[in-house]
Amino acid sequence: MIAALVAIILFPQLLFANKMKYKKFKVCSNDTVSYDIGIVLDNDLLGIGPAARARLHNVIIKVRIDPKSNLAFPTFRKECEINLTYLLAHEMIHCLQAKKYGIMKFNPFRHPEFWKLEGYPEYISRKSWLSSKDYSLTSEIERYVSLENKATDIWILTGEGGCEFPDYYFKGRLMIEYLMDIKHLSYDQILKDSVSENTIFKEMIKWKDSTKKIEH
Numbered sequence: 001m002i003a004a005l006v007a008i009i010l011f012p013q014l015l016f017a018n019k020m021k022y023k024k025f026k027v028c029s030n031d032t033v034s035y036d037i038g039i040v041l042d043n044d045l046l047g048i049g050p051a052a053r054a055r056l057h058n059v060i061i062k063v064r065i066d067p068k069s070n071l072a073f074p075t076f077r078k079e080c081e082i083n084l085t086y087l088l089a090h091e092m093i094h095c096l097q098a099k100k101y102g103i104m105k106f107n108p109f110r111h112p113e114f115w116k117l118e119g120y121p122e123y124i125s126r127k128s129w130l131s132s133k134d135y136s137l138t139s140e141i142e143r144y145v146s147l148e149n150k151a152t153d154i155w156i157l158t159g160e161g162g163c164e165f166p167d168y169y170f171k172g173r174l175m176i177e178y179l180m181d182i183k184h185l186s187y188d189q190i191l192k193d194s195v196s197e198n199t200i201f202k203e204m205i206k207w208k209d210s211t212k213k214i215e216h
């Protein structure tokens with residue numbers, strides 16, 4: 001019984017009626033799998049967040065999706081929409097974390113601090129936007145600070161399709177981005193580093209303020 005349950009959790013594809021192979025992906029769904037999903041899978045998926053789960057090599061999307069408009073529709077906190085590519089890439093990075101560092105270090109019960117756990121997938125999934133010309137990390141830090149000031153709890157509206165996420169998704173992404181792109185640390189080094197979240201956040205704000213001064 002337990003073995004069967006574990007098998008279903010780790011290999012949920014057994015439960016789905018419809019399957020489609022697309023390049024290196026296998027898509028399983030209760031609904032008929034449309035080839036539109038291929039567009040999303042093709043579309044800069046690896047170059048470039050949670051209504052979904054990652055388990056071993058599987059990503060499970062638990063909400064309605066529209067591959068044509070590249071959107072997923074979370075309902076957990078309220079109805080909203082998120083970029084399906086970001087969502088898939090985010091969950092795939094969780095698969096990668098578990099594969100590289102081991103399921104014993106990356107699982108729902110044991111994992112690094114939330115900003116390190118969620119910040120990295122958020123950073124990687126948005127990579128193409130983050131490296132675009134009109135993107136500014138300092139403006140994004142300022143946007144986060146103003147959202148945080150307005151928030152009454154950890155849930156903040158990130159501005160992407162009206163979805164609210166716990167603050168460590170956005171904050172974590174900014175901190176990972178700062179550590180990797182400005183301080184040139186690797187994710188390995190970030191995971192091993194014992195400097196507190198608060199200390200790094202303050203340091204990042206100082207960096208942002210000094211950069212702004214130079215710009216003006």
Ligand SMILES: [Zn+2]
Pocket residue numbers: 049050090094118121
């Ligand atoms: Zn996540």
